[in-house]
Each structure stands twice: as C-alpha cells, then as structure tokens.
Amino acid sequence: MKNYLIVGGSKGVGEQIVQELSEKGNFCHVISRTNPTYSFNGNWYQLDALNDELPQLESLDGLVYCLGSINLKPFHRLSLDDFKSDYAINVEGAIKAFQYYLPALKKSELASVVMFSTVAVQSGMPFHASIAASKGAIEGLVKSFAAEFAPKIRVNAIAPSLIDTPLASGILRSELIKENIIAKHPLKRILNPTDVSKTACFLLSDDSNGITGQIIVQDNGLVSLSY
Numbered sequence: 001m002k003n004y005l006i007v008g009g010s011k012g013v014g015e016q017i018v019q020e021l022s023e024k025g026n027f028c029h030v031i032s033r034t035n036p037t038y039s040f041n042g043n044w045y046q047l048d049a050l051n052d053e054l055p056q057l058e059s060l061d062g063l064v065y066c067l068g069s070i071n072l073k074p075f076h077r078l079s080l081d082d083f084k085s086d087y088a089i090n091v092e093g094a095i096k097a098f099q100y101y102l103p104a105l106k107k108s109e110l111a112s113v114v115m116f117s118t119v120a121v122q123s124g125m126p127f128h129a130s131i132a133a134s135k136g137a138i139e140g141l142v143k144s145f146a147a148e149f150a151p152k153i154r155v156n157a158i159a160p161s162l163i164d165t166p167l168a169s170g171i172l173r174s175e176l177i178k179e180n181i182i183a184k185h186p187l188k189r190i191l192n193p194t195d196v197s198k199t200a201c202f203l204l205s206d207d208s209n210g211i212t213g214q215i216i217v218q219d220n221g222l223v224s225l226s227y
Contacts (some may be wrong), residue, residue, distance in 0.1 A: 005029045008066035010036045012165035016197030026046045032207040038040045050093045054100050059107040065094040072127040083130050090134035117159040123223035146213030154212035156203050161219035163191045188223030
C-alpha cells in the first residue's frame with residue numbers, strides 16, 4: 001500500500017484519481033473545500049489549499065495537484081487581477097504544496113509528482129492568454145523540479161485538451177457546442193475524467209519509473225495532428 005496526496009480531489013479528474021488509487025489498495029489524503037460525495041480509502045481535509053495551513057503528513061509516495069481554472073476571455077477583457085488569480089491557483093498553489101510536502105516525499109523510495117498543464121501551451125489558442133501563461137509556468141517548474149530532485153522524486157505533467165468535468169460546464173453548456181468541439185478532434189470525442197485519471201495513475205505507479213520531466217499531451221489528437 002502506498003500513500004498519496006491529491007490536492008483538489010472532491011470531483012472531476014481528482015475524484016477519479018482518488019477512486020482508482022483506492023481501488024488498488026492505496027491510502028489517499030484528499031484536500032478540498034467541498035466534501036467528496038464518494039467513498040474512498042483515506043482521509044479528507046476540508047480547507048483552502050491556497051490560503052489555509054496544510055495538514056502535516058509523515059510520508060508520501062506521490063502528490064497530485066489537481067486545482068486549476070478555466071478563464072477564457074479576449075485579451076482586452078483580461079485584467080491584471082485575472083492573470084494574478086489564475087497564476088495563484090495554478091502555480092502558487094502547486095509550489096506551496098510541493099515545497100511543504102517535499103520532506104514527506106523524500107522519505108519514499110521513489111516518489112512521483114503529477115501536475116497539470118494544457119494543450120494551449122503546446123499550440124497557441126485565442127482567448128487562452130491567462131491560463132496558457134500560468135500553465136506555461138507549470139511546464140517550466142516540472143522540468144526544473146524533475147532535474148533538481150532526480151533520482152529520488154519523479155515529476156511530470158499532463159497537458160489535456162478540454163475535459164468534460166464540472167469545471168468545463170460553462171464551456172460545454174449545450175449539445176450544439178459540444179458537437180462542434182467534438183468535430184474538431186480527430187478521435188471525435190471529448191476527454192472524460194477517467195481518461196485523464198488513468199494517465200495520472202500510470203505516472204504515479206511503478207510502471208512509469210523511467211519517466212520524469214515530461215509533459216504528456218492527452219488531446220484526442222486536437223493539437224498533435226494536422227487534421
């Protein structure tokens with residue numbers, strides 16, 4: 001049994017990660033502001049990971065930082081506060097969690113950290129300036145952390161296209177919009193939380209022991225293929 005911490009694990013991709021890890025017999029520490037509506041093997045800590053004091057944990061085999069934002073606006077409508085807010089939740093929160101739990105991760109024989117980027121860093125997309133800037137910083141952190149903490153801690157990120165989660169409900173607000181987005185993907189589908197959670201759990205597992213410093217693009221072919 002291994003011990004994992006999932007920051008932002010009450011719903012969406014985080015929920016699926018916790019459930020899959022639990023089903024495999026692992027112990028999960030979940031940090032979120034809202035109560036998980038599912039059962040799992042572990043502890044739940046109700047707090048704001050950005051502003052509250054994080055719980056002390058003795059040892060960890062893996063950390064997943066799931067908190068993120070979708071703030072799509074034309075650049076002329078983005079305020080400096082928008083950029084600061086997106087940076088805080090996507091980057092500062094990840095830095096805070098990684099730095100705080102670094103001693104616990106170092107106690108593992110080989111720990112794994114998983115963060116999240118976006119395909120909007122890989123390929124320029126309109127209205128993504130704020131989120132792409134923040135996730136671009138995450139990709140830089142992943143490579144820096146992977147180099148600094150090898151061979152003891154592996155650090156990777158997943159860069160997905162749009163995922164059908166509560167966070168994306170404002171974008172996927174009608175069947176027509178969903179159909180138009182699906183049509184743009186070569187695989188003719190939108191990612192679901194399980195798609196991405198399986199990738200995250202692979203990166204946490206011993207099956208990926210040779211992988212670090214990587215940005216795993218998971219996009220149903222959206223930006224990876226000329227289509």
